Amino acid sequence: MSDANDEWLPFSARRSEAGRQEFVRLSDGVPGWLRESLWKWLSEQMHKRALSNNRTWYTTPDEAKIRRAERILKISSGWTSSGESHPDRVSGLSKFRAVLYSNPESFLGAVDLALSELDPKAPQCAALETVLEEGASAWRVGRVSDRPGLVERIDATVQLAAETTGALEPRAGRLLADAWKHAFSMNRDPSAAYRCAVRAVEAAAAPVISPNDTIPTLGKMISAFRNKPEKWDFSFKVDSAADPKNVLLGMLQILWTNEYSRHVDPDIQAPLHVSQEEAESAIVLAVTLVNWFVSGSVSRHLPQSS
Template sequence: MTTNPPPADPPWQKLSAREAGLPVDETLYDGVAPHMEAALRDWIYTNVTEQVAVRVLSKLRISPHGGQGEARRNQLAHSLFRKELLDVVDCALSLNLAADARAAYERLELKTRYPEPFVDPVARLSEVLGEAGSAYQVRSTEDGLERVVDATVTEAARKAGETADATGRSVAKARLRAAWLKAYALHPDPGAAYADALRAVEDVACPLFLPSNSRPTLGNVRSHLEQAAHKYELVIQDENAVPASVDTVTAMIALLWHGHRDRHEGGPSSAPISEEAAKAAVHLAATLVQWLSAGVVQRKTP
């Protein structure tokens, strides 16, 4: 028997706003807004060890101001410009900060029965970012920051990858996850995100529609569906209460394929992929991966 989780607490509002009947302020702030600066600096100073601080300075190409050990940690927490703080946090997370902190506490607790409760650095950081209305959150993998996206949308993309994986298409799951991370990273890589999104769909579509093709591409799949549309149908019914045609799926695949404008250089229509296009491609790919993996497109019975 399963039970429903308790309802989430309503977002906090200032007393004056509650009494005035104002809506909840759901503004998300890019970068480091002034009101979140102190909390971020405190998190960095509290959770970034001296050893990690040295590596963060190196990876971010920041010259040390002098001194050793504690001076490096102080430099990261207190001497950098406000706009640099999210880069410090993102970099520290990429260096396995969370796992190292947990392991260090466990060693200390086993050795000395340390009485103080463990404060998880990722949980505390999530609180800091959430309470301040940051446009960024900690990735589920705890190895960096990503843009805040509606939880329902995030879950739909995750589910698409799981569905593909369950049907033996683990590459599609990995590519879709990589595309998401690159599209919503603190410093996005739109071109790479788009390419991974397209390849996620290829991993599911090519063996489904072109099992005997030795060098299939999503473009080949599009051409095949255009020419052999009469052989397929959707599980969704159309206005005549019969299985709908595959035209919608074909159009979705064509859009993803043609939108990959940086695939080849030198052509008249070649162009860089924008952040907005990359995000759209990731969500389009998630839908296609889910549909094709779940059997939404079926061969017509003779």
């Protein structure tokens, strides 16, 4: 939710800082205060227009959408009828709702599925975002594989930085978008998110550090930069407590060496996959590195002409 100073707050939130913090705290799942509003939105997406026997149009539950949601979400509503009549379809939708109300994860999955079938500019997307934001949901309307979808609601500044950086270079931008999807959508894969973050930096840094390498890897670029840092310029030049190029090198190394899921560690106690927290940190780091390389903050050193 917005945290502007002039934002209206309810009485309980204005009485104390603790009340304000409770009001703006994000909630995962489908809390009671969101359930009916979310269902109203979802129910509207689960209807279709039909022609009655007296040739007038009316809206009725769409049995095909109900069955598709059951298949994709792998849930059973217990609705066994064919859905040939309007009362039967209403009964089917009611049974579907009962299952969702007892399973918040499936409820969000159904919302995400219905959202994915809409045009990104459809007013229903904005309407859903209003519901989620006003209800302090941990989820918001975003993009997942170029379709509308539910993504984690994170700091707006980080979100804007990722979107702005992603627009600067097509390949790196697409990889950052994929990393974002794997890290913050409803279908999370932290290892895939980390891998895409590394590849995004490789795509952005290769033209600057290894333009002639046909198979550039971040590891090889780190070695090249470490061996001859004078071959590149960095926009930060003042050496105070730490040399700027060493800081840049350290950031590249942290990103590269912590993707331990690339190999199987002989230590049987070692984790096989990166954690969600590590993936999120890698993406934030990758956004900064990609921005530096594609914006020209890191560039090849051009000898001064005499």
